[in-house]
Amino acid sequence: MKLVVLVLEDEPDVREALERDLEPLAAHVRVEPAQDVPDARAVIAEVAADGDLLAVVLADHRLPGTSGVDFLVELAGAEETAHVATVLVTGQADQADTIRAVNEAGLDHYVAKPWDAEELRRVVREQLTNVVERTRVDPLPHLAVLDQVRAMELVRRRSG
Amino acid sequence: MPAPAPRTVVVGTGPVAETAAAELDALRVPAPGALAEPSVRSAGPVGLAVVVVGRADADGTVARVLGALGHPRPRVLVVTERLELPDLARTLDAGHLGGVVMAPWTSGNLRRYADAQLARWVRRRGGRAEEVAQDRPPEPEPRASGLLRHLQQDPDSAAAELLEAVESVLGPRPRLQLPPHVRLTIEDDDVGQLFLVLSGRVALSVNTGVGALTLHHASTGPLIGLFALTGPQAATVTARTTTDCEVVPLTVEQLDRALTGEPRVGTALTALTVRALSARLRRAERLHVEKAELAIELQRTLRELEAARAGLVEQARMATLGETAAGVAHELSNPIAAVTRGVEHLSADLRVLLGGGEDDLVRTAFEAAETREAVSAGDERSLRRELAGATGATPSQVRRLVAAGVTDPARAKGVLTGPPEELARVEAAAGIGATLRSLRTAADHVGRLVEDLRVHARPDDPDAPLEATDLAATVRDALGLVEHRLAGLTVDVRCDADLPPVGSRPGRLAQVWANLLSNAADALDGSGRITVRARRTEGGGVRVEVEDDGPGVPPSLQGRIFEPRFTTKHGVVRSGLGLGLGISKSIVVQHGGTIGLQSEPGRTVFTVELPALPTGPGTTAGAPTTGAGAPAGRDGIPPGPTEEKEQR
Structure with a gap:
């Protein structure tokens, strides 16, 4: 079972850049691109079919059709995706959108474009760790992509 | 056939009403309701209702009388013994009150008043007052008022009568024959005499900030220098002849003597003065109304001017914007041409540099990236799945291969089994190809914008x-x-x-x-x-x-x-x-x-x-x-890449 990071971004170049920056994690976590909300739903279905666990969604706010915020709200409202950590990666969310993302989608983090690659990976690690803690998944197979200190604490608690 | 003579009815009871009906030789009814009887109106229209008002509400009685008589509305004379009439306001306000007569009256007066009312009723309907006389001879006026008679005279004979009265005291007065443009009074100079204008016309004007303004011309009247009568003071207007005039000057002292010596002078002078002043007042009132109308007109004009000005400003703004846009378009056309040409040069030069044949992985990656459309995320995922299944490469390698356009398993294996830097070289080549493609798209886009701007801002000749x-x-x-x-x-x-x-x-x-x-x-x-x-x-x-x-x-x-x-x-x-x-x-x-x-x-x-x-x-x-014809002139827009390559 792999943890999955979904990158939802309509600009191919930006999507590619996000994936490239997540490359160091890619050996231990499954990174899947999606260009719009229907595409993202297809990824969720694929992930479920493969028996993997959707853990983090990085979504742009501006997307064709359904907006990224709408999608995050949808995820937060569905039982099977309620555990997913939501991160808004955006250059131009207005205040109303952001407030909605926080209040209704339980937004976990906000990454402003342009992002710093190191910071992006730190955010994803932290969110993956949160999800592992929340879902009581065994941290051991995923240690490489988790916050080391917190992950060890989790392991100790589970064994103790 | 002349219209039937209008009749008079008396409404009321008691001795006053009976005396009135007798003096007027008129039909009397006791109450307004009786007026609705057909017999009342069959003999001709009622031109005058003499309403005798006792203690009952006068407004109500008159209203009932008028309601019963309908059209044409007669004039109304109210006859009463009361000294206080707080109940006639509505009648007066409606314009229905012809007059009030106190009872008892001097015998014959009611008839005189009634005849005058009937005469007005007839005149109002376009008839002649003589028709009113019916079969009664007109009563001679027992106490003819000199002032009223003078006031109703035409101005010239009034002036002649004044002069005659003055001359009867002072002896013959010399006449002054004046050409046009002679000033009789001068604004701000002392006025010491009056002028009686026997013939010709005089204009009254004042100096204002915007030049001389004529106050009266048709409304001047035959008496100039009226202010002299109210004591020594400066003239407020300049009086100037506009035609040949004949005038008689009279100093205030001469006038005073004439007034003392002959009472007719006072009456004639008063009449002339009242006439002159009321003519001037009427003109002033009309001007006042005109001024109000002009002010409204002026406001409307101002609003229209404001709108027109806003329109002009907008036009000028758009013209400036258009010129700016045309200038920008012109300035942009050369750099954009350089970018477009540069992309093609780079592309051609890179092919030379890369060398290699059809099967060279680096060159193929470059060419594929330069021409391929962006792949959808869904396609990208399935390409990755296929490639991962066929090659067993790591997810990272698979992602890089697919991103570089290497989706064929055999080629992918070639890259993976080649020297370690091979994948990096393929990626770099694909990156350059993709960049050239983006540059070309961007340059095309800018070129189209420039063309749009050009058409919009600097349209056809x-x-x-x-x-x-x-x-x-x-x-x-x-x-x-x-x-x-x-x-x-x-x-x-x-x-x-x-x-x-x-x-x-x-x-x-x-x-x-x-x-x-x-x-x-x-x-x-x-x-x-x-x-x-x-x-x-x-x-x-x-x-x-x-x-x-x-x-x-x-x-x-x-x-x-x-x-x-x-x-x-x-x-x-x-x-x-x-x-x-x-x-x-x-x-x-x-x-x-x-x-x-x-x-x-x-x-x-x-x-x-x-x-x-x-x-x-x-x-x-x-x-x-046909409508399409040749494409519009494209000056400022770079020629297409093909032509350019042939020139090199």
Whole structure:
């Protein structure tokens, strides 16, 4: 079972850049691109079919059709995706959108474009760790992509 | 046949009413209700109601009398013994009160008053007062008032009478014969005498900040220097003859002597003065009304001027904007040409540098990236799955291979089994190819914007001749131009067969229809119907309508939809700069036509009217050309890449 990071971004170049920056994690976590909300739903279905666990969604706010915020709200409202950590990666969310993302989608983090690659990976690690803690998944197979200190604490608690 | 003489009725009971009826020899009824009897009105119209008011409510009684008599409304004389009449206000306010007579009256007076009222009633209806006399001889006026008689005289005889009275005391007065433009009084000088104008006309004027202003001319009257009567003071006006005049000067002292010696002088002078002042007052009142009307007119004019000024400012602003845009377009055309050429040079040079044959992995990756369309995320995922299954490469390698366009398992294996830097080289080549492709797309985009700006800002040479053009052909051209945007839509084109040729510049009308069709397609978003109709107008021109059954343009946007840069897709650039409808309007206006919009949900119609083809200079005669013709001049826009390569 792999943890999955979904990158939802309509600009191919930006999507590619996000994936490239997540490359160091890619050996231990499954990174899947999606260009719009229907595409993202297809990824969720694929992930479920493969028996993997959707853990983090990085979504742009501006997307064709359904907006990224709408999608995050949808995820937060569905039982099977309620555990997913939501991160808004955006250059131009207005205040109303952001407030909605926080209040209704339980937004976990906000990454402003342009992002710093190191910071992006730190955010994803932290969110993956949160999800592992929340879902009581065994941290051991995923240690490489988790916050080391917190992950060890989790392991100790589970064994103790 | 003369109208039947009007009658008098007396309404009331008691000795007063009976005396009145007897003196007037009139029908008497005891109460207003009795007036409704047909016998009352059968003998002719009632011209005067003499209403005898006792203690009952006078307003109510009069109202009932008038209500019972109906039309034509008679005049009303109220006869009463009361000294206090708090109950006549409504009658007076309504204009129904002809007069009030106190009872008892001196015998004969009521009849005199009644005759005068009847005379007025007749005059009011366009008749002559003599008809009132009926069969009674007119009563002689027992106490003729000199003042009233003078006031009703014509001004000249009044002046002559005054002079005669004055001369009866002072002896003959010398007459002054004056030419025009002689000043009788001068503004701000002392007035010591009056002038009696026997013939000719005099204007009264004052000096104002804006020059001499005539106050009275027709309303001057025969007496000049009235202010002298109120004591020594400066004249407030300048009196000046405007025709040959004959005047008699009278000093205040002379007048005083005449007044003392002959009472008729006082009466005549008073009458003349009252007449002169009331004529001047009437004119002043009329001027006051005119002033109020002019003030309103002035305000309206000011508002119109303000609107016109705003329009001019807007025009100037747009003209400046247009020139700026044209300047920017011109300045941009050279750098953009450099970018476009640079991309092609880079592309060609890189191929030389890369060398290699058809199967060289690096070169293939470069060429694939330079031409391929962006892959959707879904396709990317399935390509990755396939490649991972076929090669067993790591997810990272698979991602890099697919991103570099290496999706063929055999090639992928070649890259993976080659030297360790091979994948990095393939990625770099693909990156360069993709960058060149983006640059080319971006340069094309900027080029189109520049062209749009150029067309919008610096339209065709207005002196260039209009060509006789077959309108239906321009519509066909437009449909060809935007065919790719109309997929999935029903497009219905109805061009009447008898369309007259219209004047146009090559390609421009097709551009208008193409813009309108694109606009409709945008509104329909993939499904719906567009109808294009073209028919001859009564004026011999052509009306073209482009209709769609889309959601419609919100009323708040309809006013601005032809403004340049307007786009309903917020933040999304459309039709080049979002100039589409603005350009369409510019073109239509340059062709002497109009463009309008009617929109409601389910029906949006753009209507373009083009005038009949003007004949005479400025028009190429001859057979209609098709609308498309040669593309518009592209000065400032770089030639296409193919031509460029041949030149090198």
